[in-house]
Amino acid sequence: MQWLIILLATPWILALPGLAASADLIAIPGGSFVMGDSAGDANEAPTRVTVKPFRMMRTEVTNQSFAAFIKAAGYVTDRERAGWGWVWPAGKWLRRKGADWRHPHGPDDTIKGRDDHPVVQVSANDAVAYCRWRGLRLPTEAEWEFAARGTDGRRYPWGNNPPKQSAPFRTNFGRVRCCGADGTDGYVKTAPVGLFPAGNSPFGLQDMAGNVWEWTSDRFPGQPQERVIRGGGWGNNPYCLRVSYRHGNRPEYGLDMVGFRCAGDAPKP
Secondary structure: OOOEEEOOOOOEEEOOHHHHHHHOEEEEOOEEEEEOOOOOOHHHOOEEEEEOOEEEEOOOOEHHHHHHHHHHHOOOOHHHHHOEEEEOOOOOOEEEEOOEOOEOOOOOOOOOOOOOOEOOOOOHHHHHHHHHHOOOEOOOHHHHHHHHHOOOOOOEOOEOOOOOOOOOOOOOOOOOOOOOOOOOOOOOOOOOOOOOHHHOOOOOOOOOOOOOEEEEEEEEOOEEEEEEEEOOOOOOOHHHHOOOOEEEEOOOOOEOOEEOOOEEEOOOO
């Protein structure tokens, strides 16, 4: 099967399922909401925030869509240049030689058969480059949280109840007790994007909790050298999947539990 790639003012990618999923933008109306969680960490102090209308990808960017970008742009990722990436094999982060987006967990791993899984081992810099190629950008932290929770103060995209490793599954995540991978939902590590519609956000965005963490455009409070990631991943417990939970990583890092999705301004009338 050949790939059909059409580049216009805003590039769109058509034809294969993994590409189509990453091209699906959801209109978010904007509004005011309370960002944070009074029962969360110290850096989650509740603050009322207003966001303008914007658009956001329904799912995380897939391996297939990212591969199309690499081919079209001739881009080389930060982790490919560095020759190593961070992996989470057993409850702690390890630096592994040969880990990159084509080999997420190390040189013996490949993305064969995972076209519709979220791309990982991409840095914030790589994510910015992909989004720019698509005529888009990374979401701000406030946009990300608003898209994940809406205006009713819910703790997870689907409501206030934490996910369980039992049917009906709401997301792909780790052990209920921190912290490690769990395959009860059918996937020890990444899962195909959009596989758990019971976990959709109020606006219909998928995988806003679990599967992989997602880069945002904001710097982490008190750590200007780090970029905020949101959403939790396949190796995290429910506490880290709350929509208000924040973590930071250096923008050049790539990790096997971190991916991204793009956002964009609302179209002008």
